[in-house]
Amino acid sequence: MHIFWFLPTHGDSRYLGTSHGGRAVTHNYLKQIAQAADELGFEGVLIPTGRSCEDSWVVASSLVPLTERLKFLVAIRPGIISPTVSARMTATLDRISNGRLLINVVTGGDPDEQRGDGIYLSHAERYEAADEFLQIWRSVLQGESVNFDGKHLQVDEARALYPPVQKPYPPLFFGGSSPEAHELAAEQVDVYLTWGEPLEAVAEKIDDMRARAAVHGRTLKFGIRLHVIVRETDAEAWRAADELISHLDDETIAAAQQSFARYDSERQRRMAALHGGRRDQLEVAPNLWAGVGLVRSGCGTALVGDPQTVAARIKEYAALGNDYFIFSGYPHLEESYRVAELLFPHLPLARSADGFAARLEGPVGEVIANDIVPSKPAVPV
Numbered sequence: 050m051h052i053f054w055f056l057p058t059h060g061d062s063r064y065l066g067t068s069h070g071g072r073a074v075t076h077n078y079l080k081q082i083a084q085a086a087d088e089l090g091f092e093g094v095l096i097p098t099g100r101s102c103e104d105s106w107v108v109a110s111s112l113v114p115l116t117e118r119l120k121f122l123v124a125i126r127p128g129i130i131s132p133t134v135s136a137r138m139t140a141t142l143d144r145i146s147n148g149r150l151l152i153n154v155v156t157g158g159d160p161d162e163q164r165g166d167g168i169y170l171s172h173a174e175r176y177e178a179a180d181e182f183l184q185i186w187r188s189v190l191q192g193e194s195v196n197f198d199g200k201h202l203q204v205d206e207a208r209a210l211y212p213p214v215q216k217p218y219p220p221l222f223f224g225g226s227s228p229e230a231h232e233l234a235a236e237q238v239d240v241y242l243t244w245g246e247p248l249e250a251v252a253e254k255i256d257d258m259r260a261r262a263a264v265h266g267r268t269l270k271f272g273i274r275l276h277v278i279v280r281e282t283d284a285e286a287w288r289a290a291d292e293l294i295s296h297l298d299d300e301t302i303a304a305a306q307q308s309f310a311r312y313d314s315e316r317q318r319r320m321a322a323l324h325g326g327r328r329d330q331l332e333v334a335p336n337l338w339a340g341v342g343l344v345r346s347g348c349g350t351a352l353v354g355d356p357q358t359v360a361a362r363i364k365e366y367a368a369l370g371n372d373y374f375i376f377s378g379y380p381h382l383e384e385s386y387r388v389a390e391l392l393f394p395h396l397p398l399a400r401s402a403d404g405f406a407a408r409l410e411g412p413v414g415e416v417i418a419n420d421i422v423p424s425k426p427a428v429p430v
Contacts, residue, residue: 158314272373
């Protein structure tokens with residue numbers, strides 16, 4: 050499994066929907082999270098994009114020199130930037146990170162935000178423009194001199210002189226639930242991402258994506274985006290879930306749901322439909338809790354439980370074909386340690402925690418009574 054964490058460039062807190070327990074997202078705080086993820090054995094971090102976030106490219110560029118092996122999943126935004134400029138930015142960041150860049154294709158789902166960025170395309174037109182963008186972007190990064198005359202984009206002799214480290218280009222990740230999104234992913238991307246829906250819904254998406262990709266003679270990899278609330282016991286985990294929304298009032302939930310209703314994103318619609326804005330039906334599948342989505346756009350579900358239970362649910366998603374798991378938890382610094390310490394021993398990780406601390410010999414944990422070395426816990430089978 051490829052396990053990723055999340056950089057909360059849109060804010061972090063101990064409680065949702067309130068400034069109580071909130072944290073300023075300073076560069077130093079993001080650095081702490083990135084370095085913790087790198088040291089703990091997370092393979093990479095997802096950096097969100099949008100007007101509520103610090104810029105993902107600037108953040109990634111600033112953290113690359115401060116980490117060793119961590120990969121950065123950074124968004125490209127068709128329609129907002131030239132595909133040629135985006136390709137050159139991609140090649141540069143891939144080069145200076147020595148191949149640690151991954152690309153998240155984001156077409157956008159909030160019409161208000163789109164208009165604020167000068168984009169006045171319909172949902173279907175955004176996917177047309179994204180398709181043209183990726184055709185140019187991919188060809189430029191493969192060293193071609195590109196002439197393209199499309200409905201939305203035109204370029205003459207588009208090219209990049211400095212190639213990326215990864216060949217043919219840094220892998221493309223993408224998520225979307227509409228038919229247009231599925232067709233774009235089937236034809237052009239490498240990893241299809243879904244948000245955390247019940248198993249049956251995720252299986253249906255993966256089956257559809259495999260069939261569509263086969264039409265184009267392609268195969269895809271798959272991944273899922275989820276929050277995680279893991280504690281040593283189930284009871285503790287569910288108390289932590291309740292505590293996360295304990296300062297959340299009904300007016301804030303209603304305002305958030307009204308805002309989400311204007312989105313033309315099928316994925317956002319599916320997230321909202323899981324809970325309907327109600328607190329009394331948040332466990333939408335075994336150990337799958339939709340409380341985060343009461344006020345947070347994007348992924349709104351969390352796996353809740355003790356390490357063995359959460360690991361079992363993760364393995365069920367893996368059995369459907371998901372290799373990539375992008376996790377997060379509030380607050381993101383502390384929860385990165387909880388997830389690594391409690392959950393990682395139960396999962397087959399593609400990357401181990403083999404940083405400097407992992408290579409050191411000697412006691413792990415506090416030495417007892419000044420001379421007794423604490424015993425190591427048994428490794429779960």
